[in-house]
Amino acid sequence: MIQVLMVEDHPLVKEGIMAILADEEGINCAGHFYNGTDLLYRLKSFQPDVILMDIDLPDMNGLELCKQVKALYPAVCVVALSINNQAGIIKKMMENGASGYVLKDAAQHEITEAIRTVVKGKQYFSRSASLYLRKADTGKLPPLTRREKQVLEKIADGLTNPQIAEQLFVDVSTVNSHRKNMLAKFGVQNTAALIKLAIKENLI
Incomplete structure (x- = not known):
């Protein structure tokens, strides 16, 4: 029996996937968590497949959480389960130790296929994730979301994460998440390189 844990903060997605796994022979969803902290605590006493x-x-x-779990x-x-279809994010997740990447528009069978594939030591990408990875080879820079552009502009103005969070009325963790996502999106190592690329490409 393949033992699975899920960390997913959207109740509808969680319920849907648990229903899929409940009908699947040989797979058991042994637990669900809404955040990374609770998952890490559970892993101290139980490690799933x-x-x-x-x-x-x-x-x-999730990029950092994956890195911690694998360490x-x-x-x-x-197996990453996300709506984020940016090739840079997909690649970074795999670099951080993930064995698979499934976009949330995947067919039901792709989720179970991913689970069965990775336990055999192989990598798995849902059909749409593979498509976005291939598209990335055209060399075009990935687009920024409206919120990412706002955060990037504030970073360029020299504001700290807490200052940006205060101005945009969001949590500091949300700003930090946007910052890390942009680093992964554009394949740069630090904020200075991100700003340099943004200016060069007229993104800000």
Whole structure:
């Protein structure tokens, strides 16, 4: 029996996936968590075969969570489950140790296929995730969301994460998540390189 844990903060998505797994022979969803902190606490006493992991979580970025999980429990397979279709994010998630990436527009069978594939030591990408990865090879820069552009402009103005959070009326963790997503999107290592690229490409 393949043991699965899920960390997903959207109740509808959670219920849908749990219903899919409940009907699947040989797969057991042994637990669900709404944030990364609770998942990490559970992993101290129970390590599943696979973790289905959302990237945008309320308390931490899935990219960082995946890295932490793989550092502590290298035998646990991580499958990203996200609406984020940016090739840079997909690649960064895989670099951080994920074995698979499934977009939330995937067919039901793709979720179970992903679980069965990664426990065999192979990588898995949902059909749409593979498509976005191939599109990325055209060399075009990925577009920024409206909120990412706002955060980027504030960063360029020299504001700190707490200052940006205060001005945009969001949590500091949300600003930090946007910052990390943009670094991954554009394949740069730090904020200075992000600003340099943004100015060069007239993004700000």
